[in-house]
Amino acid sequence: MGIIGLGWFGEIHAETIAGIPEIELAALCTRTPERLAAMGEKFGVKKLFRDYNDMLADPEIDAVSICTMWDQHREPAIAALQAGKHVFLEKPIASTVEDARAITEASKGSKGILFIGHIVRFNPRYRMAKQAIDEGRIGRIVALSSRRNIPAAWTPTILEKIGPIVGDAIHDTDIMLWFTGDRVVSTYAQTVDVRGLKFPDIGQTMYRFAGGASATLETVWCMPEKTPFDIDERMSIIGTEGIIHVQDTFPNIGIVDGTRLHSPDTTYWPMFNGVRGGALREEFGYFASCALGGKPVTIGTPENATAALEATLAAEESARTGEIVRIG
Structure with missing residues (x-):
């Protein structure tokens, strides 16, 4: 799994993935080179990207966590789904209903699942x-x-x-x-x-x-x-x-x-x-279970999030x- 967006919550995602046996934290992506290097060293991750498209082109990456700002969700989420990756997208699903519906539509033809991180559930x-x-x-x-x-x-x-x-x-x-x-x-x-x-x-x-x-x-x-x-x-x-x-x-x-x-x-x-x-x-465990088991997401669906x-x-x-x- 890779993480796109390494703000404070992207780092928390990394700290969580480290404890999930079914998931290997294999790649990190942010536009800030100093932050990218620091997080790579902290988590022992070798694959470091400044462009998420380069991460999505890597066939060894099965899934991504998207922790960019809410108004920057549409492009990476759709690109990841089109690349066949499983997507854990932090809430809110997007900053506009139009973008949320576009992401939802992209998920319907994707090989990967789309899960929206509404953690309170x-x-x-x-x-x-x-x-x-x-x-x-x-x-x-x-x-x-x-x-x-x-x-x-x-x-x-x-x-x-x-x-x-x-x-x-x-x-x-x-x-x-x-x-x-x-x-x-x-x-x-x-x-x-x-x-x-x-x-x-x-x-x-x-x-x-x-x-x-x-x-x-x-x-x-x-x-x-x-x-x-x-x-x-x-x-x-x-x-x-x-x-x-x-x-x-x-x-x-x-x-x-x-x-x-x-x-x-x-x-x-x-x-x-x-x-x-x-x-x-628990969220990441559920996400991994759905992705690995080929099961549809029933909690944190894009329709609910929209x-x-x-x-x-x-x-x-x-x-x-x-x-x-x-x-x-």
């Missing part, structure tokens, strides 16, 4: 919630609410590239679509600009689903400096016959040292002995215009 708490919903334990879903808030220190660079609604609320949007088996028909959103960056720091979103359920999503990317947790993540799912509440990360572990209380992520990509575990490892993208882009449009935006 591999969080065991959400998987258990989905199982309970499918068993009919809470009846018909009528309301959902979510919170996905992270410290300000994480986000100054990110907010020059993507906003909190498409950047993070897309996770909760995808999960809500998964839980309800429904589609979003309208959205209203508001944003708050705290630090004067390219994108606002806070997004508050509401959805109406075709079946009548409603949802609210809170995404704050400017939690104060001394916030003790990496992420404050919660979701409530209210049905006609029951309720499910998911709470992750804070406060499932507390470490007090000489500076403050820390509550690190133990779910998504925790590091143990230099290798990443958690939901990201629906989540369409809803969050509509929410951002609502925040810009102050109007309710209808979908479909």
Whole structure:
């Protein structure tokens, strides 16, 4: 497997692949020569490329992970699929619905599978919630609410590239679509600009689903400096016959040292002995299982990812215009 794009999350992908027995990290690609050399040395990878087309021409590369910026997904994803490679494409699937549909179309004639990295579907708490919903334990879903808030220190660079609604609320949007088996028909959103960056720091979103359920999503990317947790993540799912509440990360572990209380992520990509575990490892394990077993992707499909993208882009449009935006 090769990785295209070696920003901070491309490096995390590499640290995760290192722990998957079925996958060999065999190639790296980025346009920055210093970064390419450093990552090659760190992971002991000899095949180093500055042009992803050169990587895709290598017959020994079976699959690629694409971790470029979200507005640079279309070209490498389509090129990889046309080259017959298996593709692990980080979310969001693209920056426009048009690009998402083009990538999806390219996957239909490819020898390789296309998997979109919506990692929350591999969080065991959400998987258990989905199982309970499918068993009919809470009846018909009528309301959902979510919170996905992270410290300000994480986000100054990110907010020059993507906003909190498409950047993070897309996770909760995808999960809500998964839980309800429904589609979003309208959205209203508001944003708050705290630090004067390219994108606002806070997004508050509401959805109406075709079946009548409603949802609210809170995404704050400017939690104060001394916030003790990496992420404050919660979701409530209210049905006609029951309720499910998911709470992750804070406060499932507390470490007090000489500076403050820390509550690190133990779910998504925790590091143990230099290798990443958690939901990201589960994602790569699933991807490898589908690719090696010739099985179709049923989690993280491009169709699901496009629906989540369409809803969050509509929410951002609502925040810009102050109007309710209808979908479909």
